[in-house]
Amino acid sequence: MSTPVLHVQHLVKRFGAFVAVNDISFDIRPGEILGLLGPNGAGKTTTIQMLLGLVTPTAGSIQMFGLDLAAHREEILQQVNFSSTYVSMPQALTVEENLWVIARLYGLSQIQERVDDIVKRLEMEEFRHKVTRKLSSGQSTRLGLAKAFLTEPKILFLDEPTASLDPDIAQKIRSLLKEERRSSGLSVLYTSHNMHEMEEMSDRIIFLQRGKIVAEGTAQEIVARFGQADLEEVFVKLAREK
Amino acid sequence: MKVHRIYALVARHLYLYRRSLPRMMEIFYWPFLDLVIWGFITVYLMKFQGQISGAVTFFLGALILWDILFRAQQGITISFLEEIWARNLMNLFASPLKPSEFLAATMVMSVFKVMAVSVVMVVCAGLFYSYNIFVIGMWLVPFVLNLVMTGWIIGVLTTALIMRFGQEAEVLAWSMVFLFQPISCVFYPMEVLPGWLQAIAWVNPAAHVFEGMRAVLNASVSPFAHLAWATGLNLVFLGLVIAAFHWTFELCRERGLLVRIGE
Numbered sequence: 001m002s003t004p005v006l007h008v009q010h011l012v013k014r015f016g017a018f019v020a021v022n023d024i025s026f027d028i029r030p031g032e033i034l035g036l037l038g039p040n041g042a043g044k045t046t047t048i049q050m051l052l053g054l055v056t057p058t059a060g061s062i063q064m065f066g067l068d069l070a071a072h073r074e075e076i077l078q079q080v081n082f083s084s085t086y087v088s089m090p091q092a093l094t095v096e097e098n099l100w101v102i103a104r105l106y107g108l109s110q111i112q113e114r115v116d117d118i119v120k121r122l123e124m125e126e127f128r129h130k131v132t133r134k135l136s137s138g139q140s141t142r143l144g145l146a147k148a149f150l151t152e153p154k155i156l157f158l159d160e161p162t163a164s165l166d167p168d169i170a171q172k173i174r175s176l177l178k179e180e181r182r183s184s185g186l187s188v189l190y191t192s193h194n195m196h197e198m199e200e201m202s203d204r205i206i207f208l209q210r211g212k213i214v215a216e217g218t219a220q221e222i223v224a225r226f227g228q229a230d231l232e233e234v235f236v237k238l239a240r241e242k
Numbered sequence: 243m244k245v246h247r248i249y250a251l252v253a254r255h256l257y258l259y260r261r262s263l264p265r266m267m268e269i270f271y272w273p274f275l276d277l278v279i280w281g282f283i284t285v286y287l288m289k290f291q292g293q294i295s296g297a298v299t300f301f302l303g304a305l306i307l308w309d310i311l312f313r314a315q316q317g318i319t320i321s322f323l324e325e326i327w328a329r330n331l332m333n334l335f336a337s338p339l340k341p342s343e344f345l346a347a348t349m350v351m352s353v354f355k356v357m358a359v360s361v362v363m364v365v366c367a368g369l370f371y372s373y374n375i376f377v378i379g380m381w382l383v384p385f386v387l388n389l390v391m392t393g394w395i396i397g398v399l400t401t402a403l404i405m406r407f408g409q410e411a412e413v414l415a416w417s418m419v420f421l422f423q424p425i426s427c428v429f430y431p432m433e434v435l436p437g438w439l440q441a442i443a444w445v446n447p448a449a450h451v452f453e454g455m456r457a458v459l460n461a462s463v464s465p466f467a468h469l470a471w472a473t474g475l476n477l478v479f480l481g482l483v484i485a486a487f488h489w490t491f492e493l494c495r496e497r498g499l500l501v502r503i504g505e
Contacts, residue, residue, distance in 0.1 A: 013498075015497070015498060046498070049498070049501050052332075052336040053335070053336065053495075054332060054335055054336055054495065054500055054501050055495055055496075055498045055500070055501065056492070056495045056496045073338075074338045074340065075338075077336065077337055077338045078338045080336075081336075082336055084332075087329065087332050087333065088328070088329055088330075089328075089330070089333065090254065090258070090324075090328040090330050091328055092257075092258050092261070092262060092328070093254065093257050093258065094257075097254075097257045100253070101250050101251075101253055101254040101257070102250075102333075102337075103250075104246055104247075104249055104250035104253060105246075105247055105250040105251070105334075105337050105338075105339060106337060106338065107244065107246045107247070147333070
């Protein structure tokens with residue numbers, strides 16, 4: 001079995017008396033897509049924010065590529081990126097300017113070629129010179145994904161990456177993710193409220209509830225374990241449990 | 243510290259200014275307006291030239307130097323606010339960018355702003371009031387460098403406070419510097435302050451710069467002692483506020499405030 005690229009052990013985050021993430025442990029292996037499921041407030045976003053070094057854990061450890069995040073933040077984040085429907089890019093810059101800034105931030109070489117390539121792959125040619133504030137929500141989401149793919153990360157955190165995309169573009173994004181995984185061994189932590197997408201994309205799924213992992217396995221294993229017809233029913237059952 | 247990351251942030255701000263009229267106005271319009279108002283006051287005071295010795299050089303010189311401090315502070319704080327307004331802090335701090343590189347980029351932006359404002363004010367003062375700031379001579383260089391540093395100190399402190407207390411504290415970006423103005427002795431000598439306030443002003447580096455400027459213009463005493471005090475105090479306070487910024491950054495990561503600023 002290959003060494004995990006991401007190794008999370010006994011991760012805890014408390015905000016005062018509130019426990020947002022409660023002693024979770026999991027791994028992601030090279031080329032694996034791990035789905036992170038859970039109702040609103042389950043701790044998914046806090047977990048991703050801790051993995052990105054934006055929030056300091058109360059306890060536990062995060063290792064990526066065998067390095068501790070707290071001690072090797074710069075080296076690790078150079079190889080990691082994220083995209084979230086809820087995080088935008090600077091609105092007053094054009095799509096291309098935003099991508100150039102990101103490329104410089106990560107110290108990429110051959111910036112124009114890389115920008116051209118990602119713009120083409122995500123079908124962004126028609127709005128590459130548009131100011132970001134004038135983009136539709138679907139176009140903004142694509143910009144967020146372009147920013148994430150541009151730096152050729154080894155681990156990608158995607159928070160509802162296809163939430164505001166039309167089915168055609170959403171399918172293309174999923175294909176791009178699978179292709180990246182196949183060609184470069186990209187590992188992905190993926191959250192979505194679209195259960196069909198979760199089943200299609202994830203090799204394994206972790207189900208979070210009130211900050212704890214309550215189920216883990218492949219979609220089929222989780223569905224069988226809870227005796228439901230599909231993942232959506234499992235989600236509803238778990239989300240409604242007190 | 244990586245230069246390419248600092249360059250990335252500077253480029254991001256330059257893209258922003260390139261197509262934003264309000265932002266360009268912030269650089270050119272307000273300093274110009276300040277100069278016009280204080281210029282007319284100075285023209286009026288010239289009638290009493292006998293009673294107020296060197297009024298023209300004092301007021302316009304002081305105004306230009308004060309604006310340098312103010313723009314240096316704004317360069318830091320507004321750059322940070324731009325990231326809050328754009329909700330871009332997550333993109334930046336989830337990248338390999340270090341807080342020190344972020345601060346360095348805002349300092350570069352601050353220097354650009356100071357240069358732009360200085361050119362506008364010096365040219366306008368020359369054109370409209372036949373005033374030449376360079377009468378201060380070579381002392382002008384260390385004066386300006388010290389004022390830029392004082393501006394950075396106030397800017398970094400303000401930024402740390404906004405980061406800690408959130409967007410509702412953004413009013414500090416425009417008001418904080420004026421808290422320091424009375425004890426900076428911009429338009430009057432330190433001796434007019436009450437004794438206890440003089441003691442406070444003495445540890446304000448800007449007060450030493452303005453005292454030094456007056457010493458040069460009066461050709462009374464060498465401004466060297468004031469410059470030495472200003473430089474020493476600036477270095478100490480700059481070190482302290484940078485440490486405070488890093489401490490606040492870690493506190494915000496600990497409390498999850500960094501991802502919530504601007505929400």
